[in-house]
Amino acid sequence: MFEAAFLGLAKVFQLGNFFCLVIGVIFGIVIGALPGLTATMGLALLIPFTFTMTPAMGLIMLGGIYVGAMYGDAIPAVLINTPGTPAAIATTFDGFPLAQKGMAQHGLVAAALASAYGSLLANIVLATSAPPLAEASLKFGPPEYFWLGIFGLTIIATLAVGSLVKGLLAGALGLLLSTIGIAPIGGDIRLTFGYTELQGGVELIVALIGFFCLPEILSSFIAKRQATYSAEKIIPRFSVVREVIISLLKMPVLMLRSSAIGTIIGIAPGAGGNIASLVSYNEAVRWDKNPKEFGKGTIKGVAASEAANSAMAPGSYGMRPGHELFSTHATTTFAFIMSMLLAAGLVTVIGSFGSFLYPRILNIPARHLAPGIIFMTILGSYSIRNNILDVWIMFLFGVIGFISNKLKFHPAPIVLGLILGPYVEEGLVQSVLCGRAGGSILAYMFLRPISLVLIALCILSALWPLYASWRSKGKIGEKIL
């Protein structure tokens, strides 16, 4: 195995392959940073170009794009409260408050380093133990997806600002939104109100742009009509990179936990980086000594989210290793894995240097910046399905997001419900069908080993806010209502 790994590494360092890796990472960062264009779309765009390449060169380039995009999505998340891809949703929770405090560079450097760390760790795990991990992933069935979704929903306790009931209500609204379109099982057409375009459901990225970006443009640019976005001119400093590195070194447990969460969730087929980043963020808040720092601008929140969403990327390739993958094609396979390891290193370098450039975007006069962002939100919403209805939905969600922010009804749990709804629904309905066929729905849903672990986690997670209130000697009712 080590020989194949070494040969794979040597292959990546061949001039043409390395050039493709650099191009892939840069292209991935750009794609990830553009709201509306996801890493998967970037891969789809470049796949035709790889047809003329050798298998190793093509895979190296695609690996670079994916790793680059997993970092690139943090740039708009930190700067303008808009996740470049759904995987960066949790990055906005602390990244954007950092930018509002004039510390955008801190957020961007933390995102780059945490992304690289998560990717590095996950690739090492993948390179050393891919076969058993792939086998474990096959044990993930409908009940496990259902419980993973329910576990994800317990994150509402963290995301709910002020009132848990309002957070749950927002989550329920998100779940309802997720049911729009054709039912995943059964094929019923639901809540489309005659719009055939809605049969595909509400696009997640459209909801993200609407709920996160447009309200920010309305409240920061248009409501105030100030000359620049931030009151003080942002001047990036070299010392910030050192400061962030030292800070991240002081949180090894958070980094390791976040990367592990990303790796585990990445192995589950179909589970996305958005779930990985949300679960990781939630655990970072839960286990931190000062949980109240989160949501107000701390690099811990950015690191937790970015390490997890980058760590899930290697597993998400769905490499199902048959004997040939690590025997006949071992060099190519390892070249791919090594390319992602090196891409992680490139993200560190490009991200650290880029942190001197990206925050300066906020120094652009508001009259140029605001229309540019509005224009991008519209292009981003439209280009997903080439559908003007998506732009209208984005606009509607933007207005709702603005109003709900004003009413202290934060839309983050709505988006969480929208993300997790399909997992919960498919898991529930498939479990009912499989359980009925097997003789007992309850046994099928509750007695499988991974389900039992997830059920225990759900109970612990749901009860945690009560424990946290008791620990801080606060009144439990205040947070709940």
Place this chain on the structure above:
Amino acid sequence: MLNADLIIGIVSLVIAVTAWVPTRGLTLLGGVFVDYTLIVLASLSVVIVIKGIAKPEKLRFFESVVERNNILIGLAMLLVYLVFMPKVGFLPASYLMYAAFNWYLSEDRMKTKNIIISVLVSLVVVTGFYLVFRNVLGVPLPKGSWFD
């Protein structure tokens, strides 16, 4: 001053009822999750309404008349853009939207120099993005039904 909880609760209840009516004819597999979600949504809405009545939380929506006017004007501009884009086409509508926002957010709006800058920046930025999205990314942007 607005009673935020009451508004949120009532609006959520209305949404629940609006979704309840057209989902009654669904099959068991297609409707089971919708039904559970609606029950939870309606129950939580009622709790919030009761809280809004028992312990109202009053909020000021806009901090000033200027803020309100700015928001309404901004939303109206966006609305006009979205209505006219499919009719006049992406490029002309976007030139107008970009230039209008650029001009609206500039400090000395009546200066000829600022108007010229708004138009020129609009031409450069919109054309640049149009070319990238249409020619590089292959996104077919609306041509405009009036010109079909």
